[in-house]
Amino acid sequence: AQSVTQPDIHITVSEGASLELRCNYSYGATPYLFWYVQSPGQGLQLLLKYFSGDTLVQGIKGFEAEFKRSQSSFNLRKPSVHWSDAAEYFCAANQAGTALIFGKGTTLSVSS
Amino acid sequence: GAVVSQHPSRVICKSGTSVKIECRSLDFQATTMFWYRQFPKQSLMLMATSNEGSKATYEQGVEKDKFLINHASLTLSTLTVTSAHPEDSSFYICSARDQRGGSEQYFGPGTRLTVT
Numbered sequence: 496a497q498s499v500t501q502p503d504i505h506i507t508v509s510e511g512a513s514l515e516l517r518c519n520y521s522y523g524a525t526p527y528l529f530w531y532v533q534s535p536g537q538g539l540q541l542l543l544k545y546f547s548g549d550t551l552v553q554g555i556k557g558f559e560a561e562f563k564r565s566q567s568s569f570n571l572r573k574p575s576v577h578w579s580d581a582a583e584y585f586c587a588a589n590q591a592g593t594a595l596i597f598g599k600g601t602t603l604s605v606s607s
Numbered sequence: 608g609a610v611v612s613q614h615p616s617r618v619i620c621k622s623g624t625s626v627k628i629e630c631r632s633l634d635f636q637a638t639t640m641f642w643y644r645q646f647p648k649q650s651l652m653l654m655a656t657s658n659e660g661s662k663a664t665y666e667q668g669v670e671k672d673k674f675l676i677n678h679a680s681l682t683l684s685t686l687t688v689t690s691a692h693p694e695d696s697s698f699y700i701c702s703a704r705d706q707r708g709g710s711e712q713y714f715g716p717g718t719r720l721t722v723t
Contacts, residue, residue, distance in 0.1 A: 589712075
């Protein structure tokens with residue numbers, strides 16, 4: 496069955512430190528891959544997406560993600576975290592025309 | 608571009624009543640819309656896929672008669688929670704796929720349903 500796994504439920508990072516959120520997928524063929532951010536009580540905001548081509552994808556708010564086919568991974572990174580980055584982060588995947596499958600999410604806390 | 612709205616953003620209803628949630632694509636036409644449900648501190652779970660002019664496809668475990676989905680036009684899908692109970696309280700989010708193709712989906716801001 497197709498699935499998206501986010502191994503880390505909760506991560507705490509100091510403000511100004513770097514961040515990496517992990518995401519692994521299980522699909523028959525390489526899916527399209529997405530990272531979303533959700534603040535409490537809010538909808539989803541798309542951070543970045545990977546369809547094909549360059550495996551390092553740049554997104555909004557200084558985020559980037561790297562697709563690694565050999566590891567079935569699409570990890571999200573940010574070189575320097577800001578307190579406003581504290582939120583819930585979801586990795587998601589789909590194939591053409593189908594619904595997104597979401598990981599369980601990673602809660603990011605930022606300490607001062 | 609690619610804006611999806613949901614109405615209402617919040618609704619409180621009494622047990623046993625029905626509630627309708629609208630999902631609209633404002634600047635594009637969507638042949639396919641998706642409805643997700645999100646419990647507190649949990650991920651989004653797909654409830655159903657809504658195709659314009661045809662019956663919705665429900666995920667396993669989702670009651671079709673309880674969660675009525677109608678996709679009567681290329682810009683509007685509705686989810687009606689019938690005979691709502693407190694356990695139906697949740698955050699409902701829709702997304703829409705542009706009929707011109709592509710794999711990106713555009714999400715609405717969500718509707719917080721509380722059943723008392």
